[in-house]
Amino acid sequence: MSPETTPDTPGPTAAETIRHKLVVLDMAGTTVSDGGLVERAFERAAAHLGVEAGTPDHAEKLRYVLDTMGESKISVFRHLFGTEERARRANAAFEEAYGELVDGGLVTPVPGARAAIEELRADGRTVVLTTGFARVTQDAILGALGWRDLADLTLCPADAGGRGRPYPDMVLTAFLRTGAVADVREVVVAGDTAYDMLSGRRAGAGIVAGVLTGAHGRAALTEHGATHVLGSVAELPALLRESP
Structure with missing residues (x-):
């Protein structure tokens, strides 16, 4: 009997069998509502x-x-x-x-967003929050919501060499910094804009999910590369559990 097939050889752990372990989420319009x-x-x-x-x-x-x-x-x-x-x-x-x-207290979470992020992490996934704003503004939003420790990592364009969306740089920076997956096709990107979709597709992400809680509608999200369109980010954990 070969070493690979002996009863003593341990099989993969539950964490190793999870696909799409790196989830890169936009903030404004996707996880955060800023009220105009x-x-x-x-x-x-x-x-x-x-x-x-x-x-x-x-x-x-x-x-x-x-x-x-x-x-x-x-x-x-x-x-x-x-x-x-x-x-x-x-x-x-x-x-x-x-x-x-x-x-002034006008920024609020998208309904179900915090629970979705907590659920994704409880499932063994690494979650990164990204924004097109500068770091000082991103930190102000995270602080106002009490989200400073909610995600595994937060990124703004300056963290990725200065180029924001529609460039793939923030997604690829999340991939490199976290080391959560070995293949970019195991990355999930979710956002509410056409630029989020372009960024995810250009990075090679396997799932690029558009959400209908922000700037752009289904047609624009699909036209720019969405593999899935969800009512909100609250639906993402279930989608990933069901994805092959």
Whole structure:
């Protein structure tokens, strides 16, 4: 009898048999509801650079901000304001305003999100929370919700070389830093925007789940690569248990 088939040879543990052990979750719109704070913070940032609320220019720029939800905010402001100096001024004003609004208690968890993250980790999965915001804003959100220790790791674009979505960098950084899986096809990405879907697909994630609690609808999520579309992140633990 070969060593591989002897009765004394231990079989795989329960943890080793779990597939899709690394779960990378977006924050705003996926696990966190911010009650329109992006629009309010943008108004302050735009005013800081002389863009008046109620003007066509303001409306056009706000529409771009909303259409690119999920992208790194500094990248959005580079597009809107042209120069690096103006983009950084706008981004600093945006982050400051958003942080102040977060402290006002307007940020809340998406219903079932905390329980879903706890359930994923209880199932033996590693959970990473990602955002297009700067670290200071991400920390403010986590602190306001009491989520600082909820996930195994939190990442912002600066943690992944500065490039946010739709680049795959944050997903791949989660893959490299956690060492939770040996194959990117065992990674799960979930988010509410087209950019979340693109980021997951470009990283090679095996499951890229869109959720309908945020910026984009089913058509946009599917068009940009969603393998599954869920009502909310609360449905993710059951999906992963059922996935082959």
